[in-house]
Amino acid sequence: MKIMAVNAGSSSIKFQLLEMPAEKQITSGIVERIGSEEALFTIKYNGEKFVETLPIKDHGVGVQLILEGLIKHNVISNINDIEGVGHRVVQGGEFFKDSTIITDEVLQKIIDLGEMAPLHNPANATGIKAFRQVLPHVPQVAVFDTVFHQTMTKDAYLYGTPYEWYTQYGIRKYGFHGTSHQYVSERANQLMGTTQTKVVVCHIGNGASLSAVKNGHCVETSMGFTPLEGFPMGTRSGSIDPAITAYMANKLNKSAQDITDILNKKSGYLGISGLSNDARDIEAAIEKGNERARLAFDIQAKQIADYIGSYYVYMGGLDAICFTAGIGENSPVLRQMIIDRLAVLGVELNKDLNKLRGERLISSESSKVKVFIIPTDEEVMIARDTMRLSHE
Ligand code: AMP
Numbered sequence: 430m431k432i433m434a435v436n437a438g439s440s441s442i443k444f445q446l447l448e449m450p451a452e453k454q455i456t457s458g459i460v461e462r463i464g465s466e467e468a469l470f471t472i473k474y475n476g477e478k479f480v481e482t483l484p485i486k487d488h489g490v491g492v493q494l495i496l497e498g499l500i501k502h503n504v505i506s507n508i509n510d511i512e513g514v515g516h517r518v519v520q521g522g523e524f525f526k527d528s529t530i531i532t533d534e535v536l537q538k539i540i541d542l543g544e545m546a547p548l549h550n551p552a553n554a555t556g557i558k559a560f561r562q563v564l565p566h567v568p569q570v571a572v573f574d575t576v577f578h579q580t581m582t583k584d585a586y587l588y589g590t591p592y593e594w595y596t597q598y599g600i601r602k603y604g605f606h607g608t609s610h611q612y613v614s615e616r617a618n619q620l621m622g623t624t625q626t627k628v629v630v631c632h633i634g635n636g637a638s639l640s641a642v643k644n645g646h647c648v649e650t651s652m653g654f655t656p657l658e659g660f661p662m663g664t665r666s667g668s669i670d671p672a673i674t675a676y677m678a679n680k681l682n683k684s685a686q687d688i689t690d691i692l693n694k695k696s697g698y699l700g701i702s703g704l705s706n707d708a709r710d711i712e713a714a715i716e717k718g719n720e721r722a723r724l725a726f727d728i729q730a731k732q733i734a735d736y737i738g739s740y741y742v743y744m745g746g747l748d749a750i751c752f753t754a755g756i757g758e759n760s761p762v763l764r765q766m767i768i769d770r771l772a773v774l775g776v777e778l779n780k781d782l783n784k785l786r787g788e789r790l791i792s793s794e795s796s797k798v799k800v801f802i803i804p805t806d807e808e809v810m811i812a813r814d815t816m817r818l819s820h821e
Contacts, residue, residue, distance in 0.1 A: 437556020515815030519549035521573030578604030634754030660732035666696035734770035
C-alpha cells in the first residue's frame with residue numbers, strides 16, 4: 430500500500446510517498462513559500478528532480494499541486510492509490526499517548542494545543558485540513574513529536590515550579606523529535622540484538638535534542654515545555670538562567686516575547702559565533718582558527734556531554750550512544766569533541782570509522798559503550814503508524 434508522510438509548516442509542505450510495508454521511498458518533495466506569487470514545488474522521482482516556480486495561494490492549492498504532480502510524473506495513476514496520509518504534529522500534550530486517526534475532535538484538540546506550540550501546531554493543522562479536503566475518504570493519521578516521551582516519570586518531566594502551574598497550565602517537560610528518537614533507539618536495539626538496553630540518542634540537527642531510552646522506553650529528554658530547552662542548537666540558546674529573560678528585556682527595552690524570540694532565532698551557533706547557524710560554516714571557520722566558531726562547538730559539546738553523563742547516572746549505566754540528524758550523522762569533528770569529553774566513562778571512538786558516513790558502529794573495540802551513527806527516518810515512523818492505524 431502507498432502511504433504519504435507529511436510535514437506541514439507555516440509556509441511549506443514536505444512530503445514523502447512510501448510503499449508499505451516494504452518501507453521503500455517512492456518519491457519525495459516539498460512545496461515552499463506558500464502564499465507567494467513565486468512559490469516553489471519540487472518533486473524527486475527516479476533519481477530526477479523537477480522544480481517549478483508558480484503562485485501558490487494556500488496549503489489547499491499546495492496539496493492539489495502535490496497530487497497532480499504525482500499523477501503527472503506517473504508516480505501513481507490515480508489519487509485513490511494513496512491509502513493513508515500520516516501527518517507530523519509537533520505538540521500532542523499529555524492528551525495524546527499514541528498516534529491517532531484524525532477525526533474532527535482530534536483536529537480540534539491539535540488546534541487547541543497550538544497555544545503551547547504556536548509556531549508548529551497551527552501549521553500542522555492547516556496541512557491536515559488541506560489533505561482531508563482533497564482526500565476525504567483516505568484515513569488521516571496524526572503522529573506526534575511528543576508521544577515517545579510520554580513514558581517519562583514525574584521526577585523527570587516536572588520542573589521545580591509551583592505544582593499548580595502543571596495542573597492548571599500544563600507546565601512540564603514534553604520533549605520533541607520523538608519519532609526520530611524512537612526510530613534511532615529501536616534501530617540501535619536491533620543492531621545490539623536486544624531490547625534490554627540503556628541508550629542515549631543524540632539528534633543533532635539545526636534543532637537538536639537528546640533522549641535517554643531504557644529498555645525501549647524514553648526516560649529523559651533534553652527539550653522541555655518548548656523546543657528551546659536543552660543545549661545550544663543552530664539558532665536556539667538551549668537552557669539558560671530563566672532570570673536572564675526579564676533582565677535583558679529591561680536592558681534592551683524589549684518584551685519577554687522579544688527576548689524569547691532572540692533565544693529561539695538569534696542564539697546558539699549563530700549567536701555565539703556571530704557567523705552562521707550552519708554547522709558546515711562553523712567547521713570551516715574553526716579550520717581557519719576562528720575562536721568564536723570554536724566556542725560555539727565547544728559550548729555545545731560540553732553541554733551534550735554533561736547531559737549524557739547525567740543520563741548515565743539516571744539510567745544506571747549506558748550501552749550505546751547514537752548520533753543522528755544533519756550534524757550528528759555528518760560531523761566527525763563534533764562527534765569527536767563530545768566523545769572526548771566522555772573518556773571517564775570508558776567511551777572511545779575508532780577515529781577511522783568516525784570519518785565514515787551511513788549506519789555503522791564507530792566506537793573502538795575496547796570502548797565500554799558502543800557508539801553508532803544511525804541516520805534517522807521520521808517518515809518511515811510516520812508511515813508505520815499510519816499503516817497500523819488505518820488497518821485497525
Ligand atoms: P537537520 O536539521 O537535521 O536537517 O540538520 C541541519 C544541519 O546539518 C545544518 O547545521 C547543516 O550544516 C548540518 N550538516 C549537513 N551536512 C553536513 C556535513 N556534511 N557536515 C557538517 N554538518 C552538516
